[in-house]
Amino acid sequence: xxxxxxxxxxxxxxxxxxxxxxxxxxxxxxxxxxxxxxxxxxxxxxxxxxxxxxxxxxxxxxxxxxxxxxxxxxxxxxxxxxxxxxxxxxxxxxxxxxxxxxxxxxxxxxxxxxxxxxxxxxxxxxxxxxxxxxxxxxxxxxxxxxxxxxxxxxxxxxxxxxxxxxxxxxxxxxxxxxxxxxxxxxxxxxxxxxxxxxxxxxxxxxxxxxxxxxxxxxxxxxxxxxxxxxxxxxxxxxxxxxxxxxxxxxxxxxxxxxxxxxxxxxxxxxxxxxxxxxxx
Amino acid sequence: xxxxxxxxxxxxxxxxxxxxxxxxxxxxxxxxxxxxxxxxxxxxxxxxxxxxxxxxxxxxxxxxxxxxxxxxxxxxxxxxxxxxxxxxxxxxxxxxxxxxxxxxxxxxxxxxxxxxxxxxxxxxxxxxxxxxxxxxxxxxxxxxxxxxxxxxxxxxxxxxxxxxxxxxxxxxxxxxxxxxxxxxxxxxxxxxxxxxxxxxxxxxxxxxxxxxxxxxxxxxxxxxxxxxxxxxxxxxxxxxxxxxxxxxxxxxxxxxxxxxxxxxxxxxxxxxxxxxxxxxxxxxxxxxxxxxxxxxxxxxxxxxxxxxxxxxxxxxxxxxxxxxxxxxxxxxxxxxxxxxxxxxxxxxxxxxxxxxxxxxxxxxx
Numbered sequence: 160x161x162x163x164x165x166x167x168x169x170x171x172x173x174x175x176x177x178x179x180x181x182x183x184x185x186x187x188x189x190x191x192x193x194x195x196x197x198x199x200x201x202x203x204x205x206x207x208x209x210x211x212x213x214x215x216x217x218x219x220x221x222x223x224x225x226x227x228x229x230x231x232x233x234x235x236x237x238x239x240x241x242x243x244x245x246x247x248x249x250x251x252x253x254x255x256x257x258x259x260x261x262x263x264x265x266x267x268x269x270x271x272x273x274x275x276x277x278x279x280x281x282x283x284x285x286x287x288x289x290x291x292x293x294x295x296x297x298x299x300x301x302x303x304x305x306x307x308x309x310x311x312x313x314x315x316x317x318x319x320x321x322x323x324x325x326x327x328x329x330x331x332x333x334x335x336x337x338x339x340x341x342x343x344x345x346x347x348x349x350x351x352x353x354x355x356x357x358x359x360x361x362x363x364x365x366x367x368x369x370x371x372x373x374x375x376x377x378x379x380x381x382x383x384x385x386x387x388x389x390x391x392x393x394x395x396x397x398x399x400x401x402x403x404x405x406x407x408x409x410x411x412x413x414x415x416x417x418x419x420x421x422x423x424x425x426x427x428x429x430x431x432x433x434x435x436x437x438x439x
Numbered sequence: 440x441x442x443x444x445x446x447x448x449x450x451x452x453x454x455x456x457x458x459x460x461x462x463x464x465x466x467x468x469x470x471x472x473x474x475x476x477x478x479x480x481x482x483x484x485x486x487x488x489x490x491x492x493x494x495x496x497x498x499x500x501x502x503x504x505x506x507x508x509x510x511x512x513x514x515x516x517x518x519x520x521x522x523x524x525x526x527x528x529x530x531x532x533x534x535x536x537x538x539x540x541x542x543x544x545x546x547x548x549x550x551x552x553x554x555x556x557x558x559x560x561x562x563x564x565x566x567x568x569x570x571x572x573x574x575x576x577x578x579x580x581x582x583x584x585x586x587x588x589x590x591x592x593x594x595x596x597x598x599x600x601x602x603x604x605x606x607x608x609x610x611x612x613x614x615x616x617x618x619x620x621x622x623x624x625x626x627x628x629x630x631x632x633x634x635x636x637x638x639x640x641x642x643x644x645x646x647x648x649x650x651x652x653x654x655x656x657x658x659x660x661x662x663x664x665x666x667x668x669x670x671x672x673x674x675x676x677x678x679x680x681x682x683x684x685x686x687x688x689x690x691x692x693x694x695x696x697x698x699x700x701x702x703x704x705x706x707x708x709x710x711x712x713x714x715x716x717x718x719x720x721x722x723x724x725x726x727x728x729x730x731x732x733x734x735x736x737x738x739x740x741x742x743x744x745x746x747x748x749x750x751x752x753x754x755x756x757x758x759x760x761x762x763x764x765x766x767x768x769x770x771x772x773x774x775x776x777x778x779x780x781x782x783x784x785x786x787x788x789x790x791x792x793x794x795x796x797x798x799x800x801x802x803x804x
Contacts, residue, residue, distance in 0.1 A: 195692075196691055196692060200691070202690045217493070217495075276504065279504070279505070279508050280508060283508050283509055285512055286510055287510075294512050295510070295511075295512055296512070373496070373497075373501050374501070374505070376494070376503065377511070377512040377513075378467035378469075378492045378494060378512045378513055379467070379492040379494065381494045381495060382493075385494075385495065385496075385497070386472070386495060387474035388497045389471065389495040389496055389497035390472045390473060390495075
């Protein structure tokens with residue numbers, strides 16, 4: 160009886176939790192099919208905002224820009240963040256390790272305004288002193304985003320590294336693998352889920368960022384959040400709902416493909432393990 | 440006449456095109472979002488061959504941070520007038536070469552004279568679009584409380600304690616910026632709204648605002664747009680463009696709310712968004728060509744027709760939709776226009792005095 164009751168309570172908690180997370184997104188998607196220009200007043204079904212969206216060159220350019228920057232930032236952040244995580248976890252006590260660890264994670268708690276402004280000043284000073292970067296634009300946003308995303312990746316990857324069973328690496332080395340081989344064929348596959356989620360996290364953070372990008376952007380590098388935010392002054396257009404709907408669909412599709420791929424790999428691994436035991 | 444004008448313009452462009460041969464055919468523009476006609480840039484590129492890279496910003500503050508740190512990469516920026524004045528003193532804009540802007544003569548002389556208080560001799564900037572800081576009202580609710588025949592075009596709606604008290608229950612709001620509301624109060628009291636006398640801010644203006652403080656629902660600079668449109672507040676001191684937008688939203692929602700924008704007969708504050716060229720712009724020649732292009736009456740008319748903001752080129756009026764030109768809320772009548780005043784830029788000390796007085800008004804102490 161008690162069991163049943165707690166089952167009901169936990170299930171309704173689950174439902175409420177999911178509603179809280181997903182209801183706003185569904186409302187937003189729902190209103191993308193609204194006829195009216197007002198985001199909150201329903202005036203009949205229409206797909207006109209999707210056509211309007213594709214006609215809006217500025218917004219489409221901004222989408223492309225944001226996706227490009229997010230892709231490259233996430234990739235750079237994964238490489239740099241993983242390197243930082245390995246040093247944080249694997250290298251035993253070197254001078255200034257605490258300081259290093261602290262500094263890697265500092266961008267997590269740094270207000271965005273400060274990060275943005277300091278990077279802007281850095282780029283300006285660099286340009287004055289060395290003539291580089293000559294112009295601010297996509298490159299500077301990429302650098303800025305890689306910097307702060309790296310910190311998040313480092314945290315995600317280092318927790319996975321800490322949990323990893325080191326005896327696997329030692330076994331590989333006993334069997335004659337060199338350090339590079341150990342890293343590529345043992346360590347990397349084991350931490351790959353963390354790399355994957357770190358990459359996605361970095362991608363999302365970069366796509367989402369308004370403040371830092373506003374500071375370090377230059378001519379011809381307006382990102383999507385900048386366009387959305389600057390259009391708020393004249394009212395949010397349902398085009399943004401349409402865009403968000405497409406993005407949610409794209410992300411869901413990508414997540415589904417990722418899940419399917421991982422499951423297939425997992426099944427294959429299970430089969431191989433089975434085969435290995437059978438052959439014994 | 441028009442043919443001659445466009446011929447002159449074409450030659451001017453041809454001549455300047457010869458001069459800018461050395462410059463890359465690119466122009467980087469940084470403007471507010473949705474603040475230009477859809478075809479303006481394409482027309483400019485077609486006539487001059489200069490490709491326009493167009494970016495948007497959402498606040499004067501972001502623009503200012505970029506301008507003051509330098510090397511923005513933009514050739515044209517559009518700050519609001521008071522921000523521009525501050526930035527000019529920091530030396531971030533280059534003086535305009537009027538010889539390269541033949542259409543400069545199209546600009547409204549009276550308006551340029553007013554702007555000279557912010558940009559001495561109008562050396563660095565040209566007005567793009569402008570507007571006023573007036574009152575938005577929910578007509579039905581205000582009439583219900585003040586009577587059908589009440590004269591609505593007056594600051595009494597906000598600054599007369601007895602009148603405001605009657606309106607308090609349906610919601611009266613003020614902009615959250617002392618440097619626009621306090622001059623309006625001073626103007627209402629018959630003082631000079633552009634005064635730099637600290638005593639007036641600490642004394643008369645503060646007292647007047649304290650007297651109406653109990654009736655003010657909130658101080659905010661954008662929330663009133665939606666609240667007016669939804670009928671949640673009935674009197675808002677706000678910017679013309681925003682209140683016209685509230686009007687639009689109410690229309691589209693078909694919720695029966697009728698909003699009116701009032702430029703009171705006592706006069707109102709005037710703000711401008713200004714075109715200027717950063718001193719480190721890479722393409723100053725192209726920027727001048729663009730300014731010249733924008734000041735052409737037919738181009739400016741196209742912009743006003745699209746964004747519904749008045750411009751500073753009187754000759755464009757003939758080409759702007761009747762609906763816009765004849766709306767006294769957009770283009771004030773000559774009589775009202777004479778009473779409009781520009782907002783002053785305050786020295787740091789007065790700035791502190793003003794914001795301190797404002798804080799105590801807001802907190803009601």
